[in-house]
Amino acid sequence: MIEIKSITKTYGKKQNAFLALDNISFDVPDGMTIAIIGKSGSGKSTLMHAMSGLDRPEIGEVVIDGENILTLKQRKIDAFRASKMSFIFQSFFIQPNETCYDNVVLPLEIAEVSRGQRRAKVEAALAAVELGDKIRVKAANLSGGQKQRLAIARAIVNEPKILFADEPTGNLDSVTGGVVEDFLFNYSRTNKATLIIVTHDPDLAGKCDAQIEIVDGKIYSTKGLKETSEGEIA
Amino acid sequence: MKISDTIRRAGRSLRQAKARTLLTSLAIGVGAFTITLSLAGGQGGRDYTDAIVKANTDVNELLVTKKAPQANAIQEYAPNTGGTSTGPLGRSVATISNADIADIQKIDGVESVTPNYEPSVNYITTEGQKKYVATLATYSPSVALEYAAGSVSGELGDNEIILTQDYAAVLGFANAADAVGKTVVINATKLSTSFEKVPQTKDYTFVVKAVSSKSGLAFRSQSSMLISINEAKNIYTYVNEGTSAYGQFLLTSVHVKDASKASDIKSVLASKGYDAQTAADVLGTVNTFINVLLGILLGFGALAVLTSVFGIINTQYISVLERTQQIGLMKALGMSARDVGRLFKYEAAWVGFLGGVIGSGFAFIVGTLANPLITKALNLGDISLLKFAPTQVAIVIVGLILISVGAGILPARKASRLDPIEALRTE
Structure with a gap:
């Protein structure tokens, strides 16, 4: 369960202050797939960063499984992200000069998973995105869709309970994008993992259990979501 | 991670x-x-x-000179404590007398004191060969030598000499090994001979015990021939007796019992007015x-x-x-x-x-x-x-x-x- 309690984030100072997130509250039950939609600059990425502890809003709480991650020390948040969360980005952020294995094993190394378990986990993750035969191939030699699947394998290798995807299909054509979407939803379903997709693609958003639309840092509308009392609906 | x-x-x-x-x-x-x-x-x-x-000096050996008087200080005349002789550039150099040697001998830890005889001789020759200018030095068993032929274990006997390869060659020996066992003659002049008389000279006969080879390490073996201390003293006495320089040494070597005490003895010597140099000093x-x-x-x-x-x-x-x-x-x-x-x-x-x-x-x-x-x-x-x-x-x-x-x-x-x-x- 992720509980977002009236978070507010400001960029800049005094006269130039810009309210990126304005008093946002909602709950995400475990295993739910939820889309955060909005135009660019609306604050949807900032919301994702706040939810994952990458960013620290000045006001509010992000309570995950009963713990407010915003009050944790940086080391604790890092460890929390390493063990429970993962990310997929629009531009993949894979290391082209490294092999698929070395790309995918990174989260396991960060989370200090013992060496004996790594190989099997990497193989399973690559198999899940149908890249099992590419384990020794350099990431640079993969196609765009394969690169994003590799990024998914890296994201799911340590079996996170929460998966953030920032415009996961933004750089892909509709066919390869569809394949990538299927892998994401499939992972969420089989592992009962929460999937949070930041997108401006209404089709992709439509496939999620719930949607939140952000406009100018505020929740503009929600669908399939029970909003908490603190929340304001514009 | x-x-x-x-x-x-x-x-x-x-x-x-x-x-x-x-x-x-x-x-x-x-x-x-x-x-x-x-x-x-x-x-x-x-x-x-x-x-x-290591090849040229002995760790148990201190080279001792007497501290020279201050160049500008006026010295009180003292007839019996060794004199001063005129060194290079006319500087007066203090010499060590037999009294000094006896004094040094008394220092605790000193085994023996040997003045630096190294007598000056006229020439070396052998039967049927020309005469060649030569310098002599004393042999010390603790200085390592490399031999081209023959060898010396322990002390060098009196009447024995170690030639250098160069001298063995000019003295007409077929090779270094050929020289070993042969005799050579060294001639010295008595310095006290008065001017009117014919200079008095004496021949000393030596048996070649060994021939030292040229070494990258040794200084002495390249130019000086080595004889025993006794023999050196004999020739020295013959050459210098009766002159003012007799019994006055510029340099004397002090043999200590324990090499580790060498620097202690050095400071005792210094307090008595001697300059001493240990092997460690040379190395330093x-x-x-x-x-x-x-x-x-x-x-x-x-x-x-x-x-x-x-x-x-x-x-x-x-x-x-x-x-x-x-x-x-x-x-x-x-x-x-x-x-x-x-x-x-x-x-x-x-x-x-x-x-x-x-x-x-x-x-x-x-x-x-x-x-x-x-x-x-x-x-x-x-x-x-x-x-x-x-x-x-x-x-x-x-x-x-x-x-x-x-x-x-x-x-x-x-x-x-x-x-x-x-x-x-x-x-």
């Missing part, structure tokens, strides 16, 4: 920028090369002088010279290392900039700032390690190839002037790794402080 994983990732990042890694390593390698070679030179040089001193003087040279070379090496430090800082900064996204991703995936910093420090450490290995490896190859050439050019016999000590090389490499890590601190801090959100925004 486990340290071993971080080190492996750091190494992998470097492999992906091979040319840059190699060039940065080469910069530090130049320093490693210079430092390793100069250390090897210093080691070899010290060993060389050590060998020279030569080594000071070597150390100065070594210091200069090491300075150049250190300069090269300093230059390469800026190279490392520069490359690592570029590396951080290039890998902004990667750093952002690793931080997003939960890598701590400390581990990110470590990743870059270990990269710098790898560069230092590579540079150290390349530099000292190259130095080793060059040194090994150059050693025979140097030995040949300087005519050192079987001595290698460049000696590579494994511990020194290891210290150089470890030192360079530490210096590189130091150079990597600033870029590593930049990497560890990168905001992951900003880092992931850069395309």
